[in-house]
Amino acid sequence: MFDTFRLAELPSSDEDLRPRIRELIARSIDAIPLDQRARSWQGFDRQFSRTLGKEGFLGLTLPRRYGGHDRGPFARFVVVEELLSAGAPVAAHWFADRQSAPLLLSYGTEAQKEFYVPRICRGEALFCIGMSEPGSGSDLASVRTRAEPNGSGWLLNGQKIWTTNAAHSDYMIALVRTSGTTAERQKGLSQLIVDLKAPGVTVRPIVDLTGDSHFCEVFFDNVQLAEDALVGSEGQGWDQVTAELAFERSGPERIYSSIILLDAWVRHLQAVGRIDKATEVGALTAELATLRAMSIACTARLVAGESPVVEASIVKDRGTGFEQHLPSVIGDDLGSHPDEPIAAELYRTLLYVTHIAPSFSLRGGTREVLRGIIARGMGLR
Amino acid sequence: MQMNELTEPFGRLLASLCTSAAVREVEGGGSFGAMWEELATSGFLDALVEESVGGAGLDLADVEPLFELIGFHAVPLPLSETIVARALLAKAGITAPDGPIVLVTSLDQPVPCAMVASYALVDTGEELILAEMAGLDPKSIGNHHGLSAIIAKVPVADVSLPRPSDGLRPLAATVRAALIAGAAARLTEMSTNYCNERVQFGKPIGRQQSVQHMLAVMAEDMIACRIAAEIGLSKGLDMPIAVAATAKATTSAAATRIAASAHAVHGAIGISEEYDLQLLTRRLHEWRLADGSEGYWAAQLGKQRLANSASSIDWVRDHIFS
Numbered sequence: 001m002f003d004t005f006r007l008a009e010l011p012s013s014d015e016d017l018r019p020r021i022r023e024l025i026a027r028s029i030d031a032i033p034l035d036q037r038a039r040s041w042q043g044f045d046r047q048f049s050r051t052l053g054k055e056g057f058l059g060l061t062l063p064r065r066y067g068g069h070d071r072g073p074f075a076r077f078v079v080v081e082e083l084l085s086a087g088a089p090v091a092a093h094w095f096a097d098r099q100s101a102p103l104l105l106s107y108g109t110e111a112q113k114e115f116y117v118p119r120i121c122r123g124e125a126l127f128c129i130g131m132s133e134p135g136s137g138s139d140l141a142s143v144r145t146r147a148e149p150n151g152s153g154w155l156l157n158g159q160k161i162w163t164t165n166a167a168h169s170d171y172m173i174a175l176v177r178t179s180g181t182t183a184e185r186q187k188g189l190s191q192l193i194v195d196l197k198a199p200g201v202t203v204r205p206i207v208d209l210t211g212d213s214h215f216c217e218v219f220f221d222n223v224q225l226a227e228d229a230l231v232g233s234e235g236q237g238w239d240q241v242t243a244e245l246a247f248e249r250s251g252p253e254r255i256y257s258s259i260i261l262l263d264a265w266v267r268h269l270q271a272v273g274r275i276d277k278a279t280e281v282g283a284l285t286a287e288l289a290t291l292r293a294m295s296i297a298c299t300a301r302l303v304a305g306e307s308p309v310v311e312a313s314i315v316k317d318r319g320t321g322f323e324q325h326l327p328s329v330i331g332d333d334l335g336s337h338p339d340e341p342i343a344a345e346l347y348r349t350l351l352y353v354t355h356i357a358p359s360f361s362l363r364g365g366t367r368e369v370l371r372g373i374i375a376r377g378m379g380l381r
Numbered sequence: 382m383q384m385n386e387l388t389e390p391f392g393r394l395l396a397s398l399c400t401s402a403a404v405r406e407v408e409g410g411g412s413f414g415a416m417w418e419e420l421a422t423s424g425f426l427d428a429l430v431e432e433s434v435g436g437a438g439l440d441l442a443d444v445e446p447l448f449e450l451i452g453f454h455a456v457p458l459p460l461s462e463t464i465v466a467r468a469l470l471a472k473a474g475i476t477a478p479d480g481p482i483v484l485v486t487s488l489d490q491p492v493p494c495a496m497v498a499s500y501a502l503v504d505t506g507e508e509l510i511l512a513e514m515a516g517l518d519p520k521s522i523g524n525h526h527g528l529s530a531i532i533a534k535v536p537v538a539d540v541s542l543p544r545p546s547d548g549l550r551p552l553a554a555t556v557r558a559a560l561i562a563g564a565a566a567r568l569t570e571m572s573t574n575y576c577n578e579r580v581q582f583g584k585p586i587g588r589q590q591s592v593q594h595m596l597a598v599m600a601e602d603m604i605a606c607r608i609a610a611e612i613g614l615s616k617g618l619d620m621p622i623a624v625a626a627t628a629k630a631t632t633s634a635a636a637t638r639i640a641a642s643a644h645a646v647h648g649a650i651g652i653s654e655e656y657d658l659q660l661l662t663r664r665l666h667e668w669r670l671a672d673g674s675e676g677y678w679a680a681q682l683g684k685q686r687l688a689n690s691a692s693s694i695d696w697v698r699d700h701i702f703s
Contacts, residue, residue: 001569005604007611085694256694263692275687279676282683286630289697290609297608318601368594375593378573378600 001378005311007293008300014075017057021082024055029088035349037087038260041253042214044168045089046126052090053123058097062105067118073302077252077295084256091165091214096120096127099247100173103191107232107240112193116171129248130160130174130194130218131241137162138369141185141238145176145220147192153227154178154192156200156220164363166216167205172196175237178230189237192229199223209355243307248364250298250312255291255319257360258326261353262288264346265330272340277333284326291319310377313370320360320367327354387439388446394423395454401657407457408526413497417481420460426477429468429618436471445559445614449607452563452668455660457528459483459494461556466502468618470511473542478511486550486672488532493557493664493671495519495530503536504549512536529667545618551625554672555613558628561636561668562606564661568643569603571658572596576646592646599642602635612701623700626682633675636665 028048029037036043052058060075062068069075076097083090101120104112119125136142145158158176166172172194180188196203200223205213232240262284269277298315301308331350334342361367375381398419407413420426428444430436448461459481466482480499483492488503495501501517503510519530545552573596576587586592613620613628640662644651651658669675689696 001566001573001600002604005607007608007615081694085692259693266687266693267690269687270690275684278683278687279680280683281686282626282679282681283630283634283675285682285686285693285697286609286627286679288693289612289627289701290605290631292694292697292702293608293612294604314601314604317597318605368590371594371597372590374597374600375587378569378596380573380576380587380593380596 002311002314004301004304005297005308005314008297010074010078010296014071014078017071017075017078018082020055021057021079024051024057025082025086025088029086032087032089034087034260034264034345035352036089038258038349038352039089039212040084040087040257040260041090041094042164042212043087043089044091044165044214046092046123046168048089049093049123049126051123052093053121058093058123059101059117059121062101062117062121066101066105066113067121068101069121073299074296077299081252081256084252085259087260092126092168093120093123095129095164095169096125098251099129099244100127100171102247103173103231103240103244106243107191107236109228111228112231116193125171126165126169128163128166128169128172128196128216130163130166130172130176132162133159134161138366140175140241141189142182143175143177143189144182145174147176147178147190147225147229149178150224152224154225154229156192156194156223156225158220160218160220161215162206163216163218164214166196166203166218167213169196172218173231175241178234178237180235186238188235189241190234191231191237191240192225193231194220194223194225194229198225210352242309245365246302246307246309246312248312249316249370250295250302250308252292252295254316254364255288255295255322257320257323258353258357259288261330261349262326264349265333268334268342268346274337280329280333284322284329287322291315291322294318310374313365313373313377316364317361317367317370317374323360324357327357385446387443388450391423391425391447392450392453394419394425395450395456399454399456401455401660404455404457404660405526407497408528413458413481417458420458421479426464426467427471428464430471434471436468441614441617442611445611448556448559448614449563449566449610452560452565452664453567455564455567455664457494457497459498461560462494462498462553465552465556465618466500466511469502469509469542472618475511475540475542482511483514484549484553484556484672485532486548486553488535491522491529491531491667491671492519493667494528495532496521496528501532501536502549503532504544505536506544506548508538508541508544509549510536510538511540511542526663527667529671545620547620547622550672551620551622552618554629554678555610555620555625557668557672558606558613558632559610561632561665562603562610564665564668565603565606565632565635565639568639568658568661568665569596569599571661572599572643572646579648586646595642595645599639602639606632606635606639621700622681623685626678626685627701629673630675630678630682633669633673633678636669640665 059068147154178190427436432438518533609631
């Protein structure tokens with residue numbers, strides 16, 4: 001079962017990127033406090049993304065002719081791993097670099113590729129992903145936002161919600177209904193590029209329990225889109241989204257969301273000179289190493305040109321379980337030493353990760369959806 | 382299983398030799414001589430021995446899928462252990478004796494398959510000693526159809542070889558990790574098939590979402606075991622503690638969950654003697670305990686980790702991946 005999902009190695013030619021990206025991070029983000037770093041890929045900094053673009057760290061998987069670097073998924077893994085390990089603010093370019101540009105390359109027209117991809121590689125065109133709606137979360141095929149073809153292209157009406165970073169982004173790639181009815185489910189869905197500055201688009205941030213507002217509601221009121229807003233074929237949106245989700249779910253961001261907290265806890269244990277939790281630290285380290293190898297193994301399937309939907313679901317489900325387990329273990333340890341001083345910054349970071357951790361297994365497909373995908377891949381149903 | 386030129390014939394050999402009837406017979410005290418003869422003549426015993434001295438010259442990473450197959454087929458003999466022992470002996474310039482060899486990393490706790498071994502390679506803490514099993518007075522644990530035994534007598538050096546710097550335990554534990562990964566693959570397959578066949582409430586139980594999710598987690602554990610075992614066997618015979626610890630801590634922790642899920646979906650038939658599930662799950666628990674369980678190896682790994690100020694990702698890259 002899943003016979004090709006086996007240990008793979010990062011090529012040394014891609015490992016060579018590590019010192020350069022480290023140097024860039026060291027010079028750009030030293031002043032960020034721990035609990036901000038713990039925002040991981042939720043931290044938004046347009047300037048930092050442009051710096052990454054300028055110095056050649058965006059579009060690593062993309063062809064040179066569109067401003068990319070022709071390096072492939074392993075190179076992206078190395079760079080992303082360093083960014084996450086440092087808690088660098090990568091949200092601005094994240095979705096565009098990870099999935100929108102690969103989507104455009106697979107399904108877009110030549111004109112779309114030339115218009116969007118080079119700007120993505122420079123960190124200048126920021127994308128958000130419009131999937132969930134008020135009545136459509138895990139049941140994504142029930143989306144009701146509709147784009148009707150008219151003489152000038154598409155007339156868009158409806159609403160998206162829980163769209164990460166819509167308030168700061170330039171474009172949304174939205175999954176909408178372009179034909180048929182909601183009863184026809186996956187049939188009749190398409191992906192459209194929406195310029196978020198277009199008349200009729202309203203974006204409202206939603207404040208979350210940590211005080212952040214990366215989630216947004218986005219309303220479309222008779223938004224006129226040009227004909228070339230369509231990505232790929234009309235009615236093929238579901239298949240395109242499924243392929244896109246393999247990119248979204250397979251990366252190291254699905255195992256490293258709590259890594260800043262883990263490192264801070266290890267430093268705390270070292271500072272107070274405790275080894276009573278060596279077994280817990282060791283168990284977490286073994287799991288971290290195994291997950292890293294699983295994520296690299298999944299990346300190897302991308303490199304082989306496959307769309308590892310099931311493998312990515314396996315990594316994400318297990319990875320987010322690890323990310324969520326960490327604050328629980330660390331909280332218990334700190335709380336079980338009531339007479340040991342804790343730096344406020346560490347405590348604040350623990351609380352931030354603890355409070356936001358439920359989102360880890362919601363964003364990008366819930367745990368229950370992923371387990372359904374894995375079960376189908378095993379031949380159940 | 383990866384089907385290549387090595388694993389395909391080996392898998393066929395094990396499938397024909399180690400049928401569930403044959404496994405039961407050896408566990409029931411029957412002779413294992415014929416089964417061993419076939420394994421010995423297959424040429425796989427010297428898979429890790431250098432070509433210059435008559436072996437196949439493979440490294441541990443190459444034979445990892447073979448060890449998985451040995452776990453997959455519930456081979457009732459210390460076959461992986463013998464392959465490793467013969468490599469260590471050959472490296473020391475010692476001609477290996479005929480017959481199955483177990484790796485002994487504790488004189489206080491049970492050694493799997495010791496009741497069906499002719500020799501033991503014993504880590505005394507100072508050196509490795511090759512001894513005839515008959516002289517070690519192995520005491521069976523006495524559990525039903527168990528092949529484990531505690532070595533009662535401390536061996537006297539007859540044939541001795543240098544001890545690896547961290548002893549034999551990392552190597553033995555990692556071999557167990559690969560066996561666990563193989564048994565996990567078999568159990569995941571058996572459980573999936575059973576859930577597609579077994580009908581309750583008018584439909585296969587595999588259509589129940591709760592069952593699907595349990596099996597999905599089982600598949601995640603199965604893949605984690607496979608990849609952790611591959612990490613463990615990626616560094617050769619002179620095995621760093623960190624990779625062995627990763628392999629055995631991950632697989633031992635998963636072993637109990639996998640066995641529990643396999644039994645949960647099979648219902649009562651799964652714990653009956655005549656059904657094959659128990660051949661795999663009993664081994665899974667035995668291998669989990671042998672050569673250090675998850676707690677032992679996590680503590681080893683944690684001690685090393687806490688002694689170093691690097692970030693977590695840097696630390697695992699330097700100590701486990703490089």
